[in-house]
Amino acid sequence: MRWRSTEGHRAEGRQTEGLDTEFVAFARRRGPHHLRTAVLLTGDWHTAEDLVQTCLAKLYRVWHRLDTDVDPDGYLRRMLVNTQRSWWRARWRQEAPVEVVPDRAIEADGQERHALADTVRRALAALPARQRAVLVLRYFEDLPEAQVADLLGCSVGTVKTHTSRGIRRLRELLGDELVPAGSGRVNDLAGQRRDSG
């Protein structure tokens, strides 16, 4: 990250609801996507919302000190990963979310969507934090392995290993129907090479 130098910083100017207009626009545009990433990392919407809110508040504190060529999206993503990791380490949120039998009044499609999402999130939550983060960043955020490695502070080889093991574990948890054999094929091979090496 680069801090504001003599030029190129975000101008402090118009405000919306008492907040910087540009920041509010960014949060509204990208917030929902990051919330989805967060729910995959944390396992439940409640914590995910808390995580995104916390990171947006951190981002807002430094918003005017960021150079304009710094991608706030990437910066926020890094904060999400790091903050979630620190929460996980602190273990103050170690409880896996316990679901939820939806209200009977909820429409059928909502129940179906929820059941599916919930099942996958539970499986993700059962993975070690690193494996989960790698899968989310690699396959939900669609980041290249090198960028995932940079975000998590590890090597590309480690990312491959986590990917391979994570997918294998997901398949064990969810079955071949949901995670067909062959998913993450290249990474499987990479992981196996590494495992055997």
Next chain:
Amino acid sequence: MRRPDPTNGPAADEATDPGGRAIRTLLAAASEDQPPTTDLLGKVRHRARRRRTLVPSLAAVGVAGVLAAVAVATSTVTAPQPASAQERVAAAVTRTAEDGYRIRAAMSGTKGGRHETSLTQGVYDPAGRAVRMVVVTPDKGHVTIHHLDGRVYVQLPAETAGRQPGVPEGARWFLRITRDPNDAGVSHLADFGRRALLSPQEALELAQSATDVREVGPVSGDGWTGTRFAFTLTDRQLRVTGSVDVDGDGRVRRLEFTSTSTDTAHGVAGTLHWVLTFWDFGIRERVTLPPDSQVYRDPPPDRKELAERLRNRHR
């Protein structure tokens, strides 16, 4: 032909790893049940507000130093500025969570076209921020609920315990519902009443997040006097208006609200009126987890069925 480098991004990855698509689809599906109402800027606003009030306060420190010197010199005392209505309600919510208390909640109104009433009484245990409640409904009798660690345990009625299909004989408690109905796509506020029951603190904290809290005036109850504050919370489909009574010790004594929902899609449209009363502050009653051997959990959904749904969804 040059072999795509999987370290170079998703496009290259798709070429070498077609199976990765299954994981992508799965992860997308796992985040599709996003709640309709979330306020991602809540903490930003909160901190910005604090900053706006803190900065002038800090600036005032220097001035205060001068004033203090003057005050000492002239032997006068300046009364502190009263906190805002919102700050006073927020302080009361925090204060109320410090001690145990008893709570009674009365609800009546119409939801999803049905008339509903219930009376609930219980106890709050500050040690685990846990609640034990007994809900009395006209048609279902008494239901005991324990809410702790974000989980809700419903005691099975004695006449049906162990006799329901699929429920183990020894089951006496059913682990169910949600601290967060948003998971099922229902408005955060729509469940304000149930939150009030399961976790009065959560309801109070939600009330404290209202932006238009205002002081109404003095109020009194059985053995206490205090101040009434009015608040309003709204989202796209729901409006909650109500009042919070704070006693002279800075604790919440009464929370009254009316929630009006237009959410017909989830069958929760209607108007419900709630009155929550808090008393017996300082009581010590532990609320604990039911024995695990007595807790019945819904079996996980059938995986094959889910896989089929996933295929249909993304076909």
